[in-house]
Amino acid sequence: xxxxxxxxxxxxxxxxxxxxxxxxxxxxxxxxxxxxxxxxxxxxxxxxxxxxxxxxxxxxxxxxxxxxxxxxxxxxxxxxxxxxxxxxxxxxxxxxxxxxxxxxxxxxxxxxxxxxxxxxxxxxxxxxxxxxxxxxxxxxxxxxxxxxxxxxxxxxxxxxxxxxxxxxxxxxxxxxxxxxxxxxxxxxxxxxxxxxxxxxxxxxxxxxxxxxxxxxxxxxxxxxxxxxxxxxxxxxxxxxxxxxxxxxxxxxxxxxxxxxxxxxxxxxxxxxxxxxxxxxxxxxxxxxxxxxxxxxxxxxxxxxxxxxxxxxxxxxxxxxxxxxxxxxxxxxxxxxxxxxxxxxxxxxxxxxxxxxxxxxxxxxxxxxxxxxxxxxxxxxxxxxxxxxxxxxxxxxxxxxxxxxxxxxxxxxxxxxxxxxxxxxxxxxxxxxxxxxxxxxxxxxxxxxxxxxxxxxxxxxxxxxxxxxxxxxxxxxxxxxxxxxxxxxxxxxxxxxxxxxxxx
Amino acid sequence: xxxxxxxxxxxxxxxxxxxxxxxxxxxxxxxxxxxxxxxxxxxxxxxxxxxxxxxxxxxxxxxxxxxxxxxxxxxxxxxxxxxxxxxxxxxxxxxxxxxxxxxxxxxxxxxxxxxxxxxxxxxxx
Numbered sequence: 001x002x003x004x005x006x007x008x009x010x011x012x013x014x015x016x017x018x019x020x021x022x023x024x025x026x027x028x029x030x031x032x033x034x035x036x037x038x039x040x041x042x043x044x045x046x047x048x049x050x051x052x053x054x055x056x057x058x059x060x061x062x063x064x065x066x067x068x069x070x071x072x073x074x075x076x077x078x079x080x081x082x083x084x085x086x087x088x089x090x091x092x093x094x095x096x097x098x099x100x101x102x103x104x105x106x107x108x109x110x111x112x113x114x115x116x117x118x119x120x121x122x123x124x125x126x127x128x129x130x131x132x133x134x135x136x137x138x139x140x141x142x143x144x145x146x147x148x149x150x151x152x153x154x155x156x157x158x159x160x161x162x163x164x165x166x167x168x169x170x171x172x173x174x175x176x177x178x179x180x181x182x183x184x185x186x187x188x189x190x191x192x193x194x195x196x197x198x199x200x201x202x203x204x205x206x207x208x209x210x211x212x213x214x215x216x217x218x219x220x221x222x223x224x225x226x227x228x229x230x231x232x233x234x235x236x237x238x239x240x241x242x243x244x245x246x247x248x249x250x251x252x253x254x255x256x257x258x259x260x261x262x263x264x265x266x267x268x269x270x271x272x273x274x275x276x277x278x279x280x281x282x283x284x285x286x287x288x289x290x291x292x293x294x295x296x297x298x299x300x301x302x303x304x305x306x307x308x309x310x311x312x313x314x315x316x317x318x319x320x321x322x323x324x325x326x327x328x329x330x331x332x333x334x335x336x337x338x339x340x341x342x343x344x345x346x347x348x349x350x351x352x353x354x355x356x357x358x359x360x361x362x363x364x365x366x367x368x369x370x371x372x373x374x375x376x377x378x379x380x381x382x383x384x385x386x387x388x389x390x391x392x393x394x395x396x397x398x399x400x401x402x403x404x405x406x407x408x409x410x411x412x413x414x415x416x417x418x419x420x421x422x423x424x425x426x427x428x429x430x431x432x433x434x435x436x437x438x439x440x441x442x443x444x445x446x447x448x449x450x451x452x453x454x455x456x457x458x459x460x461x462x463x464x465x466x467x468x469x470x471x472x473x474x475x476x477x478x479x480x481x482x483x484x485x486x487x488x489x490x491x492x493x494x495x496x497x498x499x500x501x502x503x
Numbered sequence: 504x505x506x507x508x509x510x511x512x513x514x515x516x517x518x519x520x521x522x523x524x525x526x527x528x529x530x531x532x533x534x535x536x537x538x539x540x541x542x543x544x545x546x547x548x549x550x551x552x553x554x555x556x557x558x559x560x561x562x563x564x565x566x567x568x569x570x571x572x573x574x575x576x577x578x579x580x581x582x583x584x585x586x587x588x589x590x591x592x593x594x595x596x597x598x599x600x601x602x603x604x605x606x607x608x609x610x611x612x613x614x615x616x617x618x619x620x621x622x623x624x625x626x627x628x
Contacts, residue, residue: 130574130577134577134581137581137585141584141585141588144588144592145588148592148595151599152599153599153600153607156592156595156596156599156600156607157596157600157606157607159592160528160592160593160596160605160607161605161606163588163589163592164523164531164535164589164605167535167539167585167589168523168535168538170581170582170585171519171535171538171539171541171542174542174545174546174578175542175545177546177574178542178545178546178548178549178571178574179549181546181549181550181570181571181574182548182549182550182551187570
């Protein structure tokens with residue numbers, strides 16, 4: 001279908017807009033139905049898009065019929081369609097969880113959720129770097145409002161930091177874009193990839209400044225060290241479905257780093273080849289280290305999962321620093337795994353917190369759970385996946401990253417850090433599990449609410465993804481390898497993405 | 504002209520960053536606004552500064568690049584929305600947290616023993 005590539009943006013936009021209109025906007029039940037139906041449609045259309053891209057190749061969609069590089073193009077290749085499908089699946093599972101009652105804390109949860117998905121999908125699909133900025137802003141403004149959903153002092157405080165940081169980030173993004181447009185004269189990513197190689201002398205230095213400014217912005221989104229301080233507090237204070245959806249937000253930053261520094265400033269960029277690599281190496285390794293220390297020091301499950309997000313960001317950035325096809329392929333696999341697994345942990349943490357009274361999700365002696373078997377099972381699966389123990393997907397993902405290191409120096413740095421990070425996670429999870437499930441006093445709280453069926457369904461969907469990723473591991477890695485080789489060899493196909501350009 | 508323009512952008516950016524680093528949410532919001540003004544001017548200049556060059560065909564002998572102007576329009580709209588949101592959030596934070604510090608708590612310096620109560624601090628002398 002010709003218009004397939006724009007559906008992942010249009011569906012959430014339409015559903016979000018409809019939910020703001022009178023008949024539905026007053027009734028939370030019809031909003032819930034609309035949201036679930038909307039995310040289901042999104043899931044179906046993204047799956048069809050992935051299937052089409054896999055069988056027919058890259059789908060180029062010229063918005064308004066203006067051909068690239070003059071118009072804005074949406075490029076659905078294997079990488080972006082995989083990320084869109086991941087977003088859709090995450091959104092569907094999280095929405096199932098949210099409609100069970102977490103969406104009542106404030107107004108407009110459902111439209112904002114939809115607009116955020118629209119922004120995320122747009123950022124994945126767009127082939128124009130200014131359009132990437134616009135979609136970043138769409139997803140950001142929705143996330144600002146979602147973050148403060150259900151209110152409270154902690155949320156206001158965290159949102160304040162998050163908003164100010166991201167506003168500064170947006171300004172830097174525009175500065176970077178201005179410099180790149182001034183030197184390259186184009187904003188289409190495929191066109192930029194071709195023109196970057198021709199820069200030399202002063203212009204190249206100027207373009208380098210712009211490109212590294214963009215690295216700061218994407219690093220802020222991806223929680224790269226020194227720009228990671230906002231993340232633990234923000235994610236830990238957000239409402240559970242919001243935090244779970246935010247699990248994909250750092251991945252948007254990592255994805256942009258892959259897009260910009262593998263495709264635009266990759267090996268073919270002449271004087272500017274691989275400019276980000278010397279910065280990415282130390283920062284990625286430090287991010288893993290700080291994340292692992294944070295994991296050790298976490299006093300509650302929500303903080304623990306937020307710190308695990310930092311560790312996974314660090315691992316993905318290390319893949320970007322290795323800058324080879326194997327590493328990119330490993331990163332794509334690990335991205336899918338870590339998004340779903342950490343989202344599941346955020347949701348489980350919320351169910352646990354509601355059953356423990358005042359102790360919430362902190363690691364202290366407290367009342368026993370109302371549903372210890374169910375929660376224990378879910379907690380164990382998500383812990384196994386996040387630590388990276390066989391037989392779940394974390395193990396495969398980490399093995400792929402470890403195998404992707406090329407030289408002995410790389411191995412010497414990456415292996416110990418990733419393995420020690422896993423060890424830190426293992427220790428913290430064992431400590432947490434022991435305290436939460438075995439050390440309690442009194443009886444289950446009378447006011448504790450057991451998890452509802454829809455909530456269990458949402459968590460189960462996310463957890464089920466982990467074994468599925470292992471069972472279909474062969475197909476999955478073949479796909480990520482093809483996607484990675486496409487990303488690294490974009491020069492061969494760049495002109496196909498520019499039907500309007502004279503060759 | 505270029506020198507003056509560059510100086511203005513630089514000054515706006517410097518003031519914006521200085522204010523954004525302050526502790527009170529009001530000055531931070533003003534700082535972010537200044538920063539977005541600087542960005543808009545900067546984006547405009549990325550299409551090169553030209554005199555007597557309209558972005559419309561047939562109006563002048565040479566043309567200026569219309570794309571940066573479109574980008575600036577987009578950036579202005581987005582920046583405006585974001586500033587509005589930041590202002591509302593700052594007011595909400597002032598109401599929720601009881602003060603207008605960006606961290607939500609007023610920092611206590613060891614030398615300062617005076618009571619901290621917003622703007623109505625009484626003189627103890």
